[in-house]
Amino acid sequence: MSDQWIPPSQRRRGLDLAALGVRPGRYVLPDVTEFLVSADGNREGAARLNAYLAGEASLDTLQPAEVAFVRQHFLKAAEEQRQKCITYFETKVPRRYGSAQPNELAAAWAQSVVANPEETRSLLVVGPTGTGKTHYAYSVLRAIAETGTTTGWAAYTAADLYAQLRPRTGRDSEATFEGISGTDVLFVDDLGAAKLTEWTEEVTYRLINHRYEQCRPGIFTSNVPPSQLRDALGERIASRLTEMCERITLKGDDRRKGMAA
Numbered sequence: 001m002s003d004q005w006i007p008p009s010q011r012r013r014g015l016d017l018a019a020l021g022v023r024p025g026r027y028v029l030p031d032v033t034e035f036l037v038s039a040d041g042n043r044e045g046a047a048r049l050n051a052y053l054a055g056e057a058s059l060d061t062l063q064p065a066e067v068a069f070v071r072q073h074f075l076k077a078a079e080e081q082r083q084k085c086i087t088y089f090e091t092k093v094p095r096r097y098g099s100a101q102p103n104e105l106a107a108a109w110a111q112s113v114v115a116n117p118e119e120t121r122s123l124l125v126v127g128p129t130g131t132g133k134t135h136y137a138y139s140v141l142r143a144i145a146e147t148g149t150t151t152g153w154a155a156y157t158a159a160d161l162y163a164q165l166r167p168r169t170g171r172d173s174e175a176t177f178e179g180i181s182g183t184d185v186l187f188v189d190d191l192g193a194a195k196l197t198e199w200t201e202e203v204t205y206r207l208i209n210h211r212y213e214q215c216r217p218g219i220f221t222s223n224v225p226p227s228q229l230r231d232a233l234g235e236r237i238a239s240r241l242t243e244m245c246e247r248i249t250l251k252g253d254d255r256r257k258g259m260a261a
């Protein structure tokens, strides 16, 4: 998801949002005339606010009512941003996984990705059919949305990915590859579900290698038991996945059986 567009005249660096208790982000600045017409409004306060918002004065030059005015504005902006991220997630997630809720581990991973993407290891979710791998992965993407940051994400089954990337007349598959491989957080579901052909192995390798080299976090799922990953995906891919991923093993019965009427 791209950042909300903010007119350059309204972009300011260096506002200490953390001191206000507001999550870092790029928010539209408050309209100081709203302060002027508020119960606490006065010209001196408005002038101090303008200086602060222009980055010419620090937070401690403001009176408590003025601090409260900016804090309230940015908290509201941050909450609106968070709601937008959740709405975006809920629009994009496949219906079946729309209600997947993150557990503590998933939420912690999302926080780490947002704060420090390059140092956060990817997730490899493994387990037999129906144990909840896809569900878990989408719960992680929800957790990312809930942070309210504009961290971009994209989700594909491996099969859909190959369909997207297959060369077709009139379509620049290299540009598609760049778009996918450059996503902040990439979720690829069902790696190794089908026997790799020379072409799918090469595409998977390029993608994983790109993410590996750029230290970009991702979520991968597979039905293939870890001991068979090398056979199923090839040495080069399996080796990179092993190094770059934290493994999450889901156990138990096929949940779908329990759901059958």
Ligand SMILES: Nc1ncnc2c1ncn2[C@@H]1O[C@H](COP(=O)(O)OP(=O)(O)OP(=O)(O)O)[C@@H](O)[C@H]1O
Pocket: 096, 097, 127, 128, 129, 130, 131, 132, 133, 134, 135, 136, 190, 223, 255, 256
């Ligand atoms: N933690 C959970 N709470 C509630 N329902 C769940 C949970 N995990 C999975 N499910 C449900 O169980 C079913 C199977 O889950 P899911 O599709 O994630 O399995 P999977 O491991 O990805 O299976 P496959 O290997 O076939 O792709 C789905 O209907 C899913 O919504």
Ligand SMILES: [Mg+2]
Pocket: 133, 134, 135, 189, 190
């Ligand atoms: Mg699945």
